[in-house]
Amino acid sequence: MAPENLPWTVVCKTAEILPGTGVCALVDGRHIAVFRLAGERYHAIDNIDPRSGASVLARGLVGSLGERVVVASPLYKNHFDLNTGACLEAPEHSVRAYPVQVSGDDVLVAVS
Amino acid sequence: MQIPARPAIEVMREAPVRGRAEPNMKIIVIGHGMVGHKFLEELQQRQLADVEVTVLGEEARMAYDRVHLSEFFAGKSAADLALADDGFFAASGFRIRLKSRAVAIDRRRKTVTTLAGETLAYDKLVLATGSYPYVPAIKGNDRRHCFVYRTIEDLEAMQASGKLSRSGVVIGGGLLGLECAKALRDLGLETHVVEFAPRLMAVQVDDDGGRILRSKIEALGVRVHTSRSTQEIRDGATARHRLVFDDGFHLETDMIVFSAGIRPRDELARENALAVGPRGGIAIDDRCLTSDPDIYAIGECAAWREQMFGLVAPGYEMARVVARQLAGESGATFAGADMSTKLKLMGVDVASIGDAQGKTPGCRSFRYADECKQVYKKIVVSADGKRLLGAVLVGNADEYGTLLQMTLNGIALPADPEFLVLPAGDGKGKPGLGVDALPDSAQICSCNNVSKGDICQAVAAGATSIGEIKACTKAGATCGGCVPLVTQVMKAEMARLGLTVNNHLCEHFPYSRQELFHLIRVGEIRSFDDLLARHGKGLGCDICKPTAASIFASCWNEFVLKGELASLQDSNDYFLGNIQKDGTYSVVPRMPGGEVTPDGLIAVGQVAKKYGLYTKVTGGQRVDLFGARVEQLPLIWEELIAAGFESGHAYGKSLRTVKSCVGSTWCRYGVDDSVGLAVELENRYKGLRAPHKIKFGVSGCTRECAEAQGKDIGIIATERGWNLYVCGNGGMKPRHAELIASDLDKAGLIRLIDRFLMFYVRTADRLQRTSTWRESLEGGLDYLKDVLIGDSLGIAGELEAQMQHVVDTYQCEWKTAVSDPAVRQRFRSFINSEQPDQRIVFVRERGQIRPARAEERALAAADPLTA
Incomplete structure (x- = not known):
């Protein structure tokens, strides 16, 4: 689907996310973790950690492992690729990744 | 002596082990000391089928480490010294009978009778009865005390x-x-x-x-x-x-x-007409067989070629020989043992190698004595000057490993052998043996008979730290004297294989935590971006970010949620609470020394009640409140702060609690005010960030009700002052703390704790508790004493100053967080909604909340994932 046809939702202002951290947004009842990385790069994945069932991934530490940009779950430290949602340690625990864009100072996520 | 009223049983028949049929070999071991137990371990390793093994121990305890017996007085317990436990016998299927003394052997019928009157049949009997202390025949030697x-x-x-x-x-x-x-x-x-x-x-x-x-x-x-x-x-x-x-x-x-001195326990042999040596000891041949072909003798009770061995290593070797014999290796023989020793007596190094007294005809010696530093070194060389025969080292035994290997392996002496024991001078370096010169067969660890070849194999199989080498080869695991040499062999082999000792923190920083600490401190680095730019690569990760944050806090002690620092913190430090399995947090207000007023306790209770929190008293003498959602945290803290509480840092890799007993204030046995000291210490060190959490305990007398010896820092009051114990641990791998200094006054105690903690903070690895840090310190407790008390590195003043800086810049993180609107607004479940996280569901149990299990939650609320 072309980006303009995605169901974009404004979740917050860029300034509301401390660089190098994430926040959790509620979009259509879904918990979405939205991360702001250095260089104004944004990522969004499910916030619920499949291993624990807790809504916590936005509170994990972000970083890189090799070429991949990842977040580590704060509960069991399993890593999720921020571009794909893939769980590096246990692929069966992978989550969804969502398109994100910044418009002006708004951060938008597309959940479909 | 009283014999228990118990009927004599002709021959004990017990149920066969692990459902096996009648074993085809019954082995009885008499004596469960170090050597007797080593024999069992060796036997177990060989996994013989159809053997039934029974060991009779005279003492009430299983085998323990007699080599390190004196550590009992330095704080080790009987449990610390134990070499065996029930688990060993459960796993091996061997049986042990304690307090079971063998009193007779019937060699014709092949049975052993115990003091209790039981008679047990054997096919093979192993005597490991050890020795007894010789008491000279002096009038009055049996007096009390x-x-x-x-x-x-x-x-x-x-x-x-x-x-x-x-x-x-x-x-x-x-x-x-x-x-x-x-x-x-x-x-x-x-x-x-x-x-x-x-x-x-x-x-x-x-x-x-x-x-x-x-x-x-x-x-x-x-x-x-x-x-x-x-x-x-x-x-x-x-x-x-x-x-x-x-x-x-x-x-x-x-x-x-x-x-x-000691005398062999050979009475069973004497009474049963087994041959004994002219100076006592059960006579054995090279196979460790006595004069009866079904009876072996090993350890201090045995006399091999009329010689008895009062060291553990030869006993272990005999144990191995017998185990191999029983496993069918008829070629296994005992070939005597090297009696060289190295030990540290009250901090004084003493070593003796080979012909230390120079008794070999024609031998010559080189001696070096320094009466100022009180060091004495002598080497004895062969008449032709080509071989080293023996050595004596007192006051400094650094060359022990080299000299021992030269002696044992007949390595050719350098042209100027005197330089082997002379202090290294400007002109001439010390001729190193170089472990490369050793043959693969060279025995590096005599206690456990580990050769250079064994260590090299372990390295090739992936062991690249001294801990791993110890675990898989047992080299250095008994007396520890060979650890420096084992380390050399390991490093040389790693270098030969092109391996590098990789202690890098993670892929982003090619440095150990200790190196990173140094870089940050010396380079006055205060931000992760700066650190990454100067010394790292990539974006960082969940390993290096909290490590850097912790080092920044130890060095500069800025508010942990200030600006960029916040993005480096683990969820616990970011929310200043302990994350629980459902994503809620627990809150622990500080109660220094476990002291709390009734009003304080009521205030804590009211907060818990108001926010519906689960309440539990912790092992560290305070109260933990569970089930707080992120948006509730600042509200909860505000109320706790108003009641006079501060953050308890339960979430941080930092000082947790100083546990105390009630001390001399109330206790009729207390000799000093343990609570007062605990409060003072907790207030001094609160907020200190470290490689891992730190716990203290202060006991008011030697009854030790605060369990201080199970803590990183333990303090026990004595009549003469405070005794300081360090590096203890409970938890997964309990370790008794060791006494580092006695009878300190309070100022001296605090000074030493300052130095200790800061040295730990500087040099430990990430997530390394003081106990594992201590285990990995080459030089052990003596080294710690040298650095912290003797100031051998000249850093004591620096460590104290650094600690004082941390103490002077303390702040209650909760207080700072609630009063900073920018920080406070981060405490919300959703960035775009005020509603709480509906996935957090509690059910009631025993009058309080607990997180709902998945199936309970599905019932309680629609699951947004499946909705």
């Missing part, structure tokens, strides 16, 4: 007597006698050693070495009396006993310990 030094029960009796004594005498100035003198000194007694020979450790060292050793021991406050023969012990005038010497002089003391 006279002891021997062999079993844990002996030590307990000494300890009890020590409490009623001011002074103690050890009769015997040999290796064990000096160990024993250390024990008496640790008990706080005025300590004397009385030796018949003209010098201490007459077997291992020569006259010159003995002289230096004596002056070093005397400098430690132990009085040494050589060439003294005790004739009689009788009532003293100023103390309990008077020792009367043959020259008419006398010495008075409250307590006496005999340590005048």
Whole structure:
């Protein structure tokens, strides 16, 4: 689907996310973790950690492992690729990744 | 002696082990000491089918480490010294009978009878009865408060007597006698050693070495009396006993310990017509067989070629030989043992190698003595000057490993052998042996018979740290004397294989935590971006970010949620609470020393009630409140702060609690104010960020109700001041803390704790508790003492200053967080909604909340994932 046809939702202002951290947004009842990385790069994945069932991934530490940009779950430290949602340690625990864009100072996520 | 009323059983028949049929070999081991247990371990490793193994132990305990017996007085418990436990017997299927003394062997019917009257059948019998302490036939040697030094029960009796004594005498100035003198000194007694020979450790060292050793021991406050023969012990005038010497002089003391050598426990052999050696000991051949082809003898009870071995290594070797024999390796033989030893007596290094006394015909020696530093070194070389025959080292035994290997492997001496023992000078470097020169067969660890080849194999198989080498080869795991050499061999082999010792923190920083600490401190780096730009690569990760944050906090102690620092913190530090399995947090207000007023307790209770939190009293003497959602945290803190509480740092890798007993204020046994000290210490060190959490305990007397010896820092009050113990741990791998200094006043105590903590903070690895840090420190406790008390690195002042900075810049993180709107607005479940996280669901149990399990949650609320 072309980006303009995605169901974009404004979740917050860029300034509301401390660089190098994430926040959790509620979009259509879904918990979405939205991360702001250095260089104004944004990522969004499910916030619920499949291993624990807790809504916590936005509170994990972000970083890189090799070429991949990842977040580590704060509960069991399993890593999720921020571009794909893939769980590096246990692929069966992978989550969804969502398109994100910044418009002006708004951060938008597309959940479909 | 009383014989329990129990019917004699003709031949014990027990259910076959693990459902096996009748075993085809029954093995009985008499004696469960170090060597007896080593035999069992060796046997277990070989996994023999159809054997039934029963061990009879005379003592009430399973085998324990007699080599390190004196550590009992430095804080180790019987459990710490244990070598075996029920798990070993469960796993091996071997049976053990404790307090079961063998009194007779019927060699014709092949049975052993115990004191209780049981008769057990054997096919093969292994005698590992050990030795007993020799007590010279002196009149009065059986008086009360006279002891021997062999079993844990002996030590307990000494300890009890020590409490009623001011002074103690050890009769015997040999290796064990000096160990024993250390024990008496640790008990706080005025300590004397009385030796018949003209010098201490007459077997291992020569006259010159003995002289230096004596002056070093005397400098430690132990009085040494050589060439003294005790004739009689009788009532003293100023103390309990008077020792009367043959020259008419006398010495008075409250307590006496005999340590005048050991004698083999060979009575079972003598009574059953097994051959014994001319100087005693059960005679064995190269296969460790006695004169009965079904009976073996191993360890200190055995005499091989008329020689007895009072060291553990030859006993272990005999144990291996017998296990191999029983496994069918008929070629396994005992070929004698090297009696070289290296030990540290009261902090004094003493080593003796091979022909230390220079008895080989035609041999010549090189000696070096430094009476200022009190170091003595001698090497004995062959008549042709080509081979090293022996050595004596006193005061510094750094060359032990090299010299031992040169002696054992017949390695050609360098042209100027004197440089082997001379201090390294400007002109000429010390000729290193270089472990490359050693053959693969060179035995590196004699206790566990580990060769250079074994270590190299372990390295090739992936072991690249001394801990891993110890675990898989057992090299260095018994007496530890060979650890420096094992390390050298390991490093050389790793270099040969092109491996590097990789202690890098993570892929982003090619440095260890200790190196990173140094870089941050010296480079005055205060931000992660700066650190990454100067020393790292990539974006960082969940390993290096919190590590850097912790180091920043230890060095500069800025508010942990200030600006960029916040993005480096683990969820716990970011939300200043402990994350729980459902994503809620727990909140622990600080209660220094476990002291809390009724009003304080009520306030905590009211907060818990208001927010519906689950409440539990912690092991660290405070209260933990569970089930707070992120948006509730600032509200909860505000109320706790208003009631006078501060953050308890339960979430941080930092000082947790200082646990205390009630102390002299209330307790009728207390000798000092443990609560007062605990409160003061907790307030001093609160907020200190470290490689891992730190726990303290302060006990007001030696009853130790605060369990201080199970803490990173333990303090116990004595009549003369505070005793400081360090590096203890409970948890997964319990470790008793070790006494590092005694009878300190408060200022001295705090100074030493400052130094200790900051040294740990600087040098430990990430997530390394003080106990594992201590285990990995080369040089161990003595090294720690050198650095922290002797200031051998010259950093004591710096460590104290750094700690003072942390103390002076303390702030309550909750207070700072709630008063900073930018920080406070981060505490919300959703960035775009005020509603709470509906996935957090509690159910009630025992009158309080607990997180709902998945199936309970599905019932309670629609699951947004499946909705």
